[in-house]
Amino acid sequence: MxxxxxxxxxxxxxxxxxxxxxxxxxxxxxxxxxxxxxxxxxxxxxxxxxxxxxxxxxxxxxxxxxxxxxxxxxxxxxxxxxxxxxxxxxxxxxxxxxxxxxxxxxxxxxxxxxxxHASAMSAWWVMFDRWFPGENPIVGCILEDGSYIEGRQASYNVGSDDLPDRDLILVEPIKYRAPGGTEARLYPASGVCISARRIMSMFVTYPTITPSEAGAAAQGADPALASASAHLGGQGDPLASSGTAMPGGDPA
Structure with a gap:
């Protein structure tokens, strides 16, 4: 010194x-x-x-x-x-x-x-930024009490650690399904803040892109991301195309 x-x-x-x-x-x-x-x-x-x-x-x-x-x-x-x-x-x-x-x-x-590098970041960052940077995907969360909330991702904690003390902000259209319910319905709110401590599972639906956009986005990415981009670009949302219901009960 x-x-x-x-x-x-x-x-x-x-x-x-x-x-x-x-x-x-x-x-x-x-x-x-x-x-x-x-x-x-x-x-x-x-x-x-x-x-x-x-x-x-x-x-x-x-x-x-x-x-x-x-x-x-x-x-x-x-x-x-x-x-x-x-x-x-x-x-x-x-x-x-x-x-x-x-x-x-x-x-x-x-x-x-x-x-x-993705290995040093959180799973949220990988899903919301690494795979589709700049986009605001539709996010559905199953909470620990069995309820379900869905909305468009607006903001999230970008910390590198997967800590329970962080929050995810979703904006309209907000869908909500009460514990024990069978169908998610539109909820009269402009936004909702969800604590990571309460989230049990998270489902992310990315915006549909064209094959040419998928190829451009996949350049420089690892092979797994390139394959995922090409699949989404060519077929769109697999749940939506098959008519499979999301956890809230509505077709994705």
Missing amino acids: PTTLTGFALVIVMLLPGFSFIVARERAGTDRRPTPFRESSAVVFASVVAELVTLVMFALIRGLWPGATPDVGRVVREQHNYVSTHYAELGWWAGALLIVACLIAATGGVILGRRP
């Missing part, structure tokens, strides 16, 4: 790009809870990579326009004498390079945060 104020400030400045990477990744993606060691390693690694890229860019600028950049050789040879004379120029360049490093790290965080 640094023992002086200068050393502490230097550590903060060196790790600031890594902090920018973590914040950007969380904002662009989902809430993940890695171990403290992995989180610290990600901060240090992102900072080192971003600062190395920034230094390479500075070296290229120095080679092309030496008169517009500080003389690094004189900084090393003369140290305090050069710094005391050119402190304003050095300060501006140091601040600019730090901002560039933070922007590079944040850009990397946004790119990596948008498409995390």
Whole structure:
């Protein structure tokens, strides 16, 4: 640990790009809870990579326009004498390079945060985002008391852990079947919030897409997802095509 104020400030400045990477990744993606060691390693690694890229860019600028950049050789040879004379120029360049490093790290965080690996995410994220990103599927939930609620998915907790303390928000058209009932009927509500703790089973119906759209969506996906996209694109909802009733009693 640094023992002086200068050393502490230097550590903060060196790790600031890594902090920018973590914040950007969380904002662009989902809430993940890695171990403290992995989180610290990600901060240090992102900072080192971003600062190395920034230094390479500075070296290229120095080679092309030496008169517009500080003389690094004189900084090393003369140290305090050069710094005391050119402190304003050095300060501006140091601040600019730090901002560039933070922007590079944040850009990397946004790119990596948008498409995390499915193995590190929750089942909700896989169903609602990985398979059909940007869509709002119809979701039906059987609750622990035997009741059934169906609606269009509007919002859900994007945390990576399958925890019971999270919520799913569905919006109209809302269908509800009371415990012991045989048919789900339209319920006069614009939205409903369901606790994951009460959900026993979840049924998801994705929007029907054309074969060409299914092929485009399947590009770059794993073979299982590509097969599922082609099946839905060619046949639509298998429950609807066969006339099979959903758990609420209505045909899907």
